[in-house]
């Protein structure tokens with residue numbers, strides 16, 4: 001007789017990390033003393049707002065009338081037939097600005113206004129979070145300053161222009177590796193100088209407490225909607241697998257939050273060149289403790305991925321904890337598998353996914369073809385964004 | 399366990415004399431140890447040695463540049479500590495670095511002590527997260543100094559003053575190293591001195607003799623970092639920097655507190 005593994009107890013999974021902001025050993029608030037009062041104020045304001053039905057109603061309304069929620073759950077009919085598994089796509093690519101980043105940003109911008117702030121600061125790598133921040137700032141009458149590594153500004157020139165069109169100031173970051181990690185450091189340095197009027201609108205489930213938790217809560221709309229949509233779409237109600245790509249991990253955390261208390265297997269897909277869980281060691285960067293890709297001396301390594309949104313050497317602390325407890329499993333996909341996955345989804349479903357999202361698709365293709373996914377199992381994949389921003393990269397690669 | 403850093407600073411401030419603590423990025427040049435020796439000879443009461451980290455979140459452009467330059471030279475914590483261990487430096491040494499480097503090695507504090515470094519400052523470890531590090535520092539005989547900021551509320555300030563060892567590091571401005579010195583620092587130092595008898599040093603943005611003298615009116619002394627590192631990045635030799643430090647010493651000694 002085989003033993004049946006029971007799912008972990010529901011209530012403790014993906015809950016409120018409390019005021020030390022810990023997910024097991026991970027998380028915390030490792031920031032300079034000058035930022036402690038600001039982080040504590042964000043935590044207090046978020047706890048208050050999240051328990052306030054009026055705040056929730058205002059946010060839900062913005063998500064509906066501005067961001068276009070709920071986003072569709074699309075059965076990938078032709079891809080499913082080819083793979084012999086039942087693939088469902090949660091379509092964050094259809095959200096305003098082209099990715100899930102808008103969910104978090106509308107929440108934080110509304111919170112910033114509630115706190116009496118007049119200005120948003122943000123870091124961006126691919127530019128998706130920067131564009132979303134610039135958008136929310138314009139919508140709510142706030143000013144926005146976006147920090148972006150010089151290297152990324154070159155790779156994502158179109159998004160730089162979009163942010164400036166929306167009225168945001170884009171500041172090139174010239175230190176270190178001139179990519180997302182340096183942009184994040186610079187945003188935190190600048191926040192110190194303007195904590196009175198500015199809110200730091202962090203773009204993923206990382207940073208000091210309460211950000212990993214707050215951003216997950218703002219993104220859980222993905223998982224909550226998908227849960228309801230799966231209940232209507234599937235005879236089993238719950239998919240067998242729930243799959244999302246992981247950079248910092250916000251689209252994955254938001255998706256997983258809707259299914260943490262079910263028996264669904266949660267799979268996070270990291271980019272091979274920035275795979276903190278697969279290849280990192282526990283460390284502390286940007287205010288939190290988690291897995292971090294670093295060299296043998298403890299210097300943070302530069303991430304390398306064809307998908308700029310996955311080019312980050314760390315990973316959100318809650319993912320580190322979900323990994324340690326076994327509730328979620330983390331896998332990696334390399335650049336070479338990503339472009340064929342983009343092409344395949346484009347040609348079977350008429351959907352051009354972002355390079356980030358294509359990592360999740362690539363893993364599903366691989367796992368279906370290797371037989372890891374049982375025939376006709378159901379697989380929910382979060383399609384975190386659309387591929388328009390990546391057309392130049394795709395052109396160069398073909 | 400004796401408190402080498404604190405005892406020396408307490409002794410240094412007798413008679414109202416102001417304390418002077420220069421900062422140096424470890425490994426900035428092959429001859430970096432000579433700067434320590436020059437500082438020790440020219441009026442330093444202690445010296446802060448920055449162990450370069452790839453992502454220095456509390457450092458402004460000058461010290462970022464210095465860290466990048468040192469890292470490009472291939473320096474490692476291990477290598478820097480070996481060099482310090484072999485050098486003869488006659489003032490207490492204090493390491494300043496970020497938590498990832500500290501947490502990376504289980505023997506970090508013991509290694510510092512073995513190299514003769516008896517103080518430690520880790521700016522991304524605030525008092526709430528300091529317990530495990532404070533314990534391992536104490537076990538190794540290393541004094542862990544905590545930072546206070548102009549926005550720190552009074553109850554936290556008291557907690558920091560109580561938990562800090564060696565001295566209390568008062569960050570003068572809401573900004574990074576090398577920012578312009580601000581009057582908010584004077585208020586913070588004054589508040590801290592009412593809370594504790596431990597030496598209180600003001601740091602960040604002290605660039606001129608006038609800044610140093612102003613800062614020393616409300617604190618037990620000053621830390622000077624970016625202003626010295628700028629000169630080193632621009633080619634200043636150990637002897638030249640020794641003379642610069644002597645200038646600060648003279649200015650501080652001439653002003654009556």
Ligand SMILES: Cc1ncc(COP(=O)(O)O)c(C=O)c1O
Pocket residue numbers: 099100125126127128129203204205245246247248249250251252308309310354356357384385386
């Ligand atoms: C389309 C898209 N997907 C995923 C990510 C990765 O972020 P996260 O892991 O926080 O969802 C990004 C980041 O820029 C993105 O633009």
